[in-house]
Amino acid sequence: MATLISRFTDAKRVVIKIGSSLLVDSKNGRLRRDWLIALSQDIAKMRRRGQEVLVVSSGSIALGRHILGLKNSPLRLEESQAAAATGQIQLAHAYQEILALENIPVAQILLTPGDTEERRRYLNARSTITTLLSLGALPVVNENDTVATIEIRYGDNDRLAARVAQMITADCLILLSDVDGLYTAGP
Template identity: 55%
Template sequence: MSDSAKLPQVLRQGARLTVKVGSALVVDAQTGRTRDDWMAGLAADVAALRAQGKAVVLVSSGAVALGRRYLGLTRAKLKLDEKQAAAAAGQPKLMSAWEAAFAGVGLKTAQVLLTREDTEKRRRWLNARATVDTLLGLGCVPIVNENDTLATEEIRYGDNDRLAARTAQLARAETLLLLSDIDGLYTEDPRRNPAARHMAVVEKLDAQIEAMAGGANAEAGVGTGGMATKIAAARIAGSAGCATLIAFGDVARPLSEDRRFTLIRPQSTTAAAYKAWIAGTVAPAGHLTLDEGAVRALKTGKSLLPSGIVEVAGGFEKGDSVSILTPTGAEIARGVVTYSADAIRLIRGRTSKDIEAILGYTSGDEVIHRDDMVLM
């Protein structure tokens, strides 16, 4: 990504893109209704990216803004139970509008509602990741939102910028695009200081950059995030090797019209960051001892199948990181398991086709997929 790259060019890089749209873009502040023409333009852009082989996950705000008008909740600041009620009423309206927008370009949509625990507890993270991967494989556009109807203050993300960053991690996206009411990061809030300087590229997030972040756009009246939450989101995404783009979103074709934006570079690649997390596990939850055939397979880049496992140690659960040992006890790799220790004890030494008959379910043919493993 060069400093002079145009926005559409940047979005075409990488295999996966996560796009976050705020309430002010989706919901008209005056009427309280969805902005159907704008949503149709975004859907057309997503269809064009998919035609180029790109996978797109959409994180959409707007449920509370739609629901509060529908339920007659007019106070500026809602209590938590009122937000939950507004979300319950507004979420089907939001999904209906997105479904109509994407139907117009021949794409199907699917709703994915998350709480913070879904992206911070490893087992639930794996389940959510598998769902998103399957939806993308089936040609759907996942529409992600926080499960505001159930989330309490203790388990809420607090804003959809951070939710979008966690979603980008979960989807293993190379790029996170935050469509905003401003065209990127400035040295100061440009609404207060017209002389503020736009920053095209941020090489590294530090205290000076964070100090530049301003507040939410009070003029919009429907959103909760500001530049500070976008910087926090960029830090989360960057830790997973995902670049963050902040761009003005209120244009007819938000993913294909060229305009100014801020690029916040990650400090690593998506794959390298994930592998580093696995390799850096301080205390693996257990270990798997393999036969020589499985060791040779792992060295050639294959996944770990149950047939090659001869011993299971530990009481780990699905989603835990474990150590993988040779027959002599030397650590050859570490990886994230798709089955619990008890389940692996039952299927070790058996072929993958036997898994469902033995366990009564299957989480896939692999005990550890090669993408979730790093050779030590």
């Protein structure tokens, strides 16, 4: 365990993926602001240690579902895209507002699989992200669910986080979830 912790604290570039269930209260569909404030304080500490941090955030569909009054039953593609569009603006605003308390500028990046699979788009996305990191901004990445269809989706943000971590040659990828367990090696 000590080796695992030292790998994390020694990492120069860290990608943190945040699951919807950590950001959005399942009972009322609202953002868990206290949790996001605590995370922003942790990110500020990491940045003071000299670590570059990027966040891959879920939560837009869960927030949008509540805002639009959509039930917890499975959504049609159009409803899911509408929820994502509505929730994403709320999510981006929350990150901007809360991280401003730590004087951390935030940038939103919405990606589709083509942005990590097509060479020209991959290089452009990587250049944008690394420029943001060098300028001291915190990139917050999410899948562009408003245009992604079932055939052209990452499917979940764990996969997106892995692709982004590889893209920017991150030293560490942290997956935050409400699922119990800790992997110290591949599952």
